[in-house]
Amino acid sequence: MLKDITIGQHFPGKSPVHNLDARLKIVITVLFVIVRFMSTNFPGLILSGVFVLAMYKLSGIPLKMLKKSIKPLMPLIVFTVILNLFFIKGETPLIKLGFVEIYPEAVMFIIVMISRILLLICGTSLLTYTTSTIALTDGLEALMKPLNKINFPVHEMAMMMTIALRFIPTLIEETEKIMNAQKSRGALLDSGSFSDKIKALVPILVPLFISAFRRAEELATAMECRCYHGGEGRTRLRQLKITNDDIRYTAVCMVTFAVILSMKLFFTRVI
Amino acid sequence: MSILKVENLSYTYNEGMPGATKALDNINLEIEPGTFVGVIGHTGCGKSTLISHFNGLTKPQSGRILLDGRDIWKDYDDIRQVRFSVGLVFQYPEYQLFEETCYKDIAFGPKNMGLNEEEIDRRVKMAAEFCGVTEKMLAGSPFDLSGGQKRRVAIAGIIAMMPKLLVLDEPCAGLDPEGRELILSQVKNYQQTTGSTVILVSHSMEDIANYADMVLVMENGQVYNYDTTENVFADAENLARMGLGIPDITKVFLKLKEMGVDVGTDVYTIPYAVKSLLKYKEAKRGEKNA
Structure with a gap:
């Protein structure tokens, strides 16, 4: 159950998408999100869909993973569909069932909306699927470097993120263990009234917090033993270097984004 | 009649996915009431998966588990009834403690059983005595205790449910020799006084040799041998081949x-x-x- 969470999961590989410099990958992902929001016509949508699919193909991530990462968002999508289907009004209704009127505008809007959400999720999950957490935080740190000028603790933030991401699977495993232990003592975890359910969380959360604090303390000691003292004067084992391949792939992405954006000029917006 | 019977039990992790691993492969086993059974096997041989089936934490993918001749997934209305009869002590059980006082923590299981106050009190006192938990410890917070003491409180929390079958997964991991001796002799005492059945998973051949009547040897998700302690250790060569030692x-x-x-x-x-x-x-x- 808890193991189904795919956020932040990483699938090691050697594809061009995996090898792309983390900094560029982050920038490309951010640009993709922006482009996705600015582009509001069908050809643009289709092109971005093709772009995402091509990236998945290139990275060798099985499309099954896509299904898995979309699954938890299904309720949100269904909710949006229902809400918009009945509340967007146009001129001539497409279907009329008593007081329910569905307009073609609403259907169009929903199609664009859903594909937008799906493309956003798929595009951004590709970043975490193909980038190890270390590379990801290294990239973020490098990109945020300029913020050092205004005394923003960039390195510390990056380190905190690395640690947080690193401990997600550990804590999930720990939660499962504790749940099993309390179930063995007859704890009811998934039935009863709302207040029963809240009460049932205490035997899980208390041990979980205690173990999280214990782990944090151990980790802090271990870091101190290795003379960790923050970012100042710290050198890196993995230097981020931009290769010719990186430049080539980034150029391809940029051109694609430019084409998607330029479609604004030729096609009418849907919403 | 055997207290616990395992029939053709198989279990595969990540079934139907890439990276599927067979943890249990057609296990058949019968445990007689009142025995002290030691379970040995190399890391990853399926010991923990097997015992998580005993109290219904894991549902068998194929095969059945019979407790007193009744299928735990068919003949019981509530799987919790099975969990009260089969007490499972996990590895590092001290990490499950959560109450303000040890007394309350030990009472958690009996309370879930729906017993009345007097019976709960009687059971907590009884379990505390079996596990060497003193009055003073009972009144105090479990988080002020040492590792070994915490573990004994956690084991008392299971014993307070008075399970017919007590399953312990490496109860002595990380304890000093004195602590090991203390816990195991208390468990043995519980078994002999109440006539219950104990299943002990351990990597220490000495502990198994000293306490177990019967030994279950597991290899690659299968039962390699289930026999008296004497006969199992007489097969030293094969045990050594499995990396188990004697x-x-x-x-x-x-x-x-x-x-x-x-x-x-x-x-x-x-x-x-x-x-x-x-x-x-x-x-x-x-x-x-x-």
């Missing part, structure tokens, strides 16, 4: 035999070793005199 004293006797000293190799506890050595000496003297 009690130190058995090693000594095997070496003696190799060197041509005519002693038995079914020796696995120190008292028995002393006895057989004395017998050997006696026999030698007899030969000399003759």
